[in-house]
Amino acid sequence: MQTLTVDLGARSYPIHVGAGLIGRAELILPHLPMPRVAIVTNSTVGPLYLDTLRAALEDAGVSVLPIVVPDGEQYKNAETLGHIYDALLAARMERKGTLIALGGGVIGDLTGFAAATYLRGVPFIQVPTTLLAQVDSSVGGKTGINHPLGKNMIGAFYQPRLVLADTDTLDTLPDRELSAGLAEVIKYGLIRDAAFFAWLEENMERLLARDGEALTFAILRSCRNKAEVVAADEREGGLRAILNLGHTFGHAIEAGLGYGVWLHGEAVAAGMVLAADLSRRLGWLTVAEVERVRRLVRRARLPDRAPDLGLPRYQALMGLDKKVEGGRVRFVLLKRLGEAVVTADVPEALAAATIEENVASV
Amino acid sequence: MQTLTVDLGARSYPIHVGAGLIGRAELILPHLPMPRVAIVTNSTVGPLYLDTLRAALEDAGVSVLPIVVPDGEQYKNAETLGHIYDALLAARMERKGTLIALGGGVIGDLTGFAAATYLRGVPFIQVPTTLLAQVDSSVGGKTGINHPLGKNMIGAFYQPRLVLADTDTLDTLPDRELSAGLAEVIKYGLIRDAAFFAWLEENMERLLARDGEALTFAILRSCRNKAEVVAADEREGGLRAILNLGHTFGHAIEAGLGYGVWLHGEAVAAGMVLAADLSRRLGWLTVAEVERVRRLVRRARLPDRAPDLGLPRYQALMGLDKKVEGGRVRFVLLKRLGEAVVTADVPEALAAATIEENVASV
Known part of the structure; x- marks a missing residue:
């Protein structure tokens, strides 16, 4: 223990x-x-x-x-x-x-x-x-x-x-739920722990095989990352918002499909890929980095595309998000792999293109 | 202001x-x-x-x-x-x-x-x-x-x-609700402010006549008393429980009659008289002191007796009280006028006698 x-x-x-x-x-x-x-x-x-x-x-x-x-x-x-x-x-x-x-x-x-x-x-x-x-x-x-x-x-x-x-x-735990958990594990690597992201790229197959040692490492490393963020910002005044990487898109996916159709982790996984792609459109990530994210998500047996609900539906759903402030949607995006930022300064056209180019029929 | x-x-x-x-x-x-x-x-x-x-x-x-x-x-x-x-x-x-x-x-x-x-x-x-x-x-x-x-x-x-x-x-404010508020005002005098209790005995008629100066004094003095107690014990670990004088009996009255039949303040008023009488049975208050409490409650046009729901009903209702700990009912009682104590060390027979001798048909 x-x-x-x-x-x-x-x-x-x-x-x-x-x-x-x-x-x-x-x-x-x-x-x-x-x-x-x-x-x-x-x-x-x-x-x-x-x-x-x-x-x-x-x-x-x-x-x-x-x-x-x-x-x-x-x-x-x-x-x-x-x-x-x-x-x-x-x-x-x-x-x-x-x-x-x-x-x-x-x-x-x-x-x-x-x-x-x-x-x-x-x-x-x-x-x-x-x-x-x-x-x-x-x-x-x-x-x-x-x-x-x-x-x-x-x-x-x-x-x-x-x-x-x-x-x-x-x-x-069913395979599908194991994968859903891995979405949040990958998230910690993306938002603040590049070394952990690299470790996940090396060890994804061990995690899927439920190797006890690998799982214990990943759980502790994830909890430590989250605990550090929470300790610095218990009531989500600022920093803590980075834990919501993938969640602005992800909540829209869950709500749009109806709760329970996709697992939370599945929606977050697709949401993280969208967030990475939107970060690329802002000039922060390279095409190759977005592909690393997409590939790791796929290897974890998670969806890397959002369900095709139509752009207007996504926009409406995201307007209700708790992270909205003064009417503008605040996104958690990636400055690089291992560093997240929160910003409301995202041109609507880029967010729209991100959604339209990352959907797939389900 | x-x-x-x-x-x-x-x-x-x-x-x-x-x-x-x-x-x-x-x-x-x-x-x-x-x-x-x-x-x-x-x-x-x-x-x-x-x-x-x-x-x-x-x-x-x-x-x-x-x-x-x-x-x-x-x-x-x-x-x-x-x-x-x-x-x-x-x-x-x-x-x-x-x-x-x-x-x-x-x-x-x-x-x-x-x-x-x-x-x-x-x-x-x-x-x-x-x-x-x-x-x-x-x-x-x-x-x-x-x-x-x-x-x-x-x-x-x-x-x-x-x-x-x-x-x-x-x-x-309707007269009945003004009186209900006065119940809590009297409470502050009883639990920790003997001088305020004496002031209320002098000024009850001014309060009932809605004299602005008297009301402002009573509101500020009440808020100050409550604020001091709350500041010392925000989450009701100990001291704050004294604010519940009259409430163990009072909640039972409200629940027993059905919410809304008696106003909260009316139930607390009768409950405070019962608490004073139980304190007398424990040797803490004199008969004359209990009469001072009863008289002030009556002058505020508040009930000084509980409705006759039958003893078993009261006992059942009080067992559900949030102040119960380890199965025993904790009472807020008076060591003297102006000093409350919280105790679970009350013989059941005394509590029963207090209820039985302070009820009236409603």
Whole structure:
């Protein structure tokens, strides 16, 4: 097991990464104000890992309330959140009871937002079981739900007390979800870690083969990159926006297709290629560099083109993005491989050409 | 106009108290990151003050989105919150747009929670128009909504950028709501300000007659008391719990009768008398002191007895209280007039006797 600390002053917390962590209650116990938890999981992950986590905690004298919700991005909404509140209140969960998220990003976002708002805030622990959640959504404190008019529109910044990333859980992860997680891994290389990008070019096949050593390295390196950015800018005032590379396009793809048609990581992957291509049009990347990005994305078995929704639809969807300021869309782009910038100074024609020349029928 | 600052470090904010403040946009402008606001109000307060506030802001170049919700505690729920989100999203309100709460405690709590969670948090300003909201709910950062299983069960701690308490708004306040606000005013005297309690015994008739000078003094003194407590304990770890004097019983009364039958302040008033009587049973207050409390509550035209719901119902309702810890009910009681303590060390029989001997049919 290796440990990384996210430095947020009084709200600092550890991320443990390694094999077999779910069964180790002693890693969780120091973070519980009282021996009572609710484990929120879904109908896919629950059958795989809930019993192990639950038994470990109960053997240590912790009272456990399991809350199982349906699996899928389409359930990351106010209704499912309401079911979680109902279960907590019916069980009279108290203020010092802890909510544990056992699952992927959807479970983490939902459970984190429930923890942020139940009784005005209760302790929260993340046990991410997908690569995407381990390298991205369990680090940084973003929680929330979707709204029919946009993704993650309702939420809170709320930090966990602990993140437990058990690499064994990746053994049961579908190939498609492994690839979706790799999209965010590639992102860290692109935005601030050129050496890591080069390492990924060397080691992509090992990651796809689920080589434990390679995965552990990639998870830790990703978490460290994200933790450094988050520590410098907890509430997304500035720097943190670079973590959204590929997300302006990506959110439009997800919303345009309907949530759940493409995985979040798939949409981000295509979005990163578009961002790289737009960066080239601004004179920042070379054609060869854009091709390196496109090639690595493809090798990770991820889409390098956006679905053809038509340009007007993309423009409308991107106008609703949270990163809009004063009516102009702010893009996260690449000054070079390994250095991102945020800019609203993008000619509309270049953004339009980027979309039109990087779409494909799906 | 007088100003008090709530000292919360980077989240410190001013409370302005005085006449005619709603029309003074220059008090609000310095707190807006961009000239765009949504004013959330209700169908009772809106017709009285929305035009004044809106015109003042629009004359100063601020774009204003009015959101009018139904009036009443029964609308402080997930559905109304959803309507606010819908309106904000439909208008594409951005992250630097500010939410202004124009109304009483329900509007403040709802709007504050919407501000805490819309796009993971947007700026928030309180313009409280009831005495209760001016002395209590607009100070301290508690926001939230009710759940069928309990009051304020879902919420967040979220501080406003500014509180604008316009005393002119009290001219249109119904007598019953003025009294409800006085319950919280009396509370500050009881929990930490014996001199203020004595002042209230001298000046209750001036307050009921809406004497401007007396009201301004009482509002400022109340806000200062609350601000000092909140500054010392922003997230309700310890000291802040004394602000809940009367609320353990009071919440049970409100929930037991159904929200909206008694006003919050009325329930708190009866709850404070019960807390005083329970304090006497523990040997802390004299019979004469309990009578001083009861008499002042009555002079403020507030109930000094709880509705007769039956003891078992009270016990069940109080078990769900957020202040419960490890299964025991924690009470806020009085060591003397002007000094509150929080304790879970109350024999059940004394609490039961307090309820049984202080109920009346309603």
